[in-house]
Amino acid sequence: MEKPPPPSDEYATPVEVIEAMAALAKADEARLWNAALRLTRDMRRRDGADCHRALYHEVARLILGGNRRWPKQRVPFPKFYYMTMRNVAGKWRKRYEARREAGIVLVCEATRVGRDGSVWNEAENASRDDVRPEDDLYFRRVVSALRSAVDGHAVRERALEWMFTERDAMTLEGVSLESDIPLAALKAAVTWIRREFTKLRAAEVAHG
Amino acid sequence: MAEEDAKQAYDRLILSLADEVMEMSDEELLATGEPMPEGISVKEMLLEAAREHPDWKLYVMKKEREAQLAKLPAARARIPRTAEGRRSLLERLLALRPDFGDLVPAVQYREFKDLPDEDVASCLAQLLALAEAEGLDVGDGDVTP
Numbered sequence: 001m002e003k004p005p006p007p008s009d010e011y012a013t014p015v016e017v018i019e020a021m022a023a024l025a026k027a028d029e030a031r032l033w034n035a036a037l038r039l040t041r042d043m044r045r046r047d048g049a050d051c052h053r054a055l056y057h058e059v060a061r062l063i064l065g066g067n068r069r070w071p072k073q074r075v076p077f078p079k080f081y082y083m084t085m086r087n088v089a090g091k092w093r094k095r096y097e098a099r100r101e102a103g104i105v106l107v108c109e110a111t112r113v114g115r116d117g118s119v120w121n122e123a124e125n126a127s128r129d130d131v132r133p134e135d136d137l138y139f140r141r142v143v144s145a146l147r148s149a150v151d152g153h154a155v156r157e158r159a160l161e162w163m164f165t166e167r168d169a170m171t172l173e174g175v176s177l178e179s180d181i182p183l184a185a186l187k188a189a190v191t192w193i194r195r196e197f198t199k200l201r202a203a204e205v206a207h208g
Numbered sequence: 209m210a211e212e213d214a215k216q217a218y219d220r221l222i223l224s225l226a227d228e229v230m231e232m233s234d235e236e237l238l239a240t241g242e243p244m245p246e247g248i249s250v251k252e253m254l255l256e257a258a259r260e261h262p263d264w265k266l267y268v269m270k271k272e273r274e275a276q277l278a279k280l281p282a283a284r285a286r287i288p289r290t291a292e293g294r295r296s297l298l299e300r301l302l303a304l305r306p307d308f309g310d311l312v313p314a315v316q317y318r319e320f321k322d323l324p325d326e327d328v329a330s331c332l333a334q335l336l337a338l339a340e341a342e343g344l345d346v347g348d349g350d351v352t353p
Contacts, residue, residue: 013263014262014263014267015263015266015267017258018255018258018261018263018264018267019267019270021251021254021255021258022251022255024250024251024254027234027237029244029249029250029251030238030241030243030244031229031230031232031237032250033241033242033244033248033250034229034237034241035226035229035230036226038222038226038229039222039223041222053253056250056253056254056257057253057256057257060253060257060258061257061260064257064261064263065261081254082226082230086223086226086227089226090219090223093219093222139215139218140214142218142221143214143217143218143221144214146221162224163220163221163224163225164217164220164221165217165220167220167223167224167227168223190224190228191240194225197221197225
């Protein structure tokens, strides 16, 4: 017997999207603020402007322009906004890697529309003048330092492995069931890793 | 760890840390999240982008209409819940007092069937307020002279 087709999504109109933006609760604003900071933590722009602000704008434009459509009955708006931010930041990161290999460091992109209607992408105007060769080693140093930091602590080791390799395939609850480690201990380990990462990041910035 | 694996691990770590924020309770967020700087509003940044969109004007008009409706609480309470009920009540009201149609521009210049549902609700609120002022008996979504 054939499965019935899934219920079709009803997508929000631009006016409904704007209404959802205007109705964002304070707690959701704080969540999106912190999430954007984390997604763009190691990104920077040549003009010194904040990448997370560019991310808010880029995502808003994509959703309002219909490039990303909000299935309003299925997904709460803050969650949908976050998932789109995550996706866009991931693309920026991938392009960053490609550019970095070509000697370009600008990461953060934003689509711009000129008064004459011309469209360009800021990152395409990136210069090769800002190359920092140490960037190539940064991510390797961080991954290696985190592995050393959790070494010998079974719960933190498991939590870090999950964050490094399994995050999209398994929930933390799943890891808890599979490994017989209490969920609260795993959550505490994730928090510890985040703090350790923040410290490593601060040390990197301090060293220029 | 191979270079490519390290890159992927690092990217997944970044995503994990961002996901963690979205899964936090309000209390956890308050305790561990970075506080938003004074004067910064994510909502305002999103609306800044929205103001560039052609439908921003439609949004503003809708808000104005809703504000008008909110000023008519007594009449609003009598508006039927369904779009069909509202349209039917407006039709009967106008049949009873055709002169009311001249008082509401949305009705005056358009074919009744062309009125969008939101305009029907707005017109109805205004006309129910008029009906009340003129002593017409307006029951539960019904109108009798």
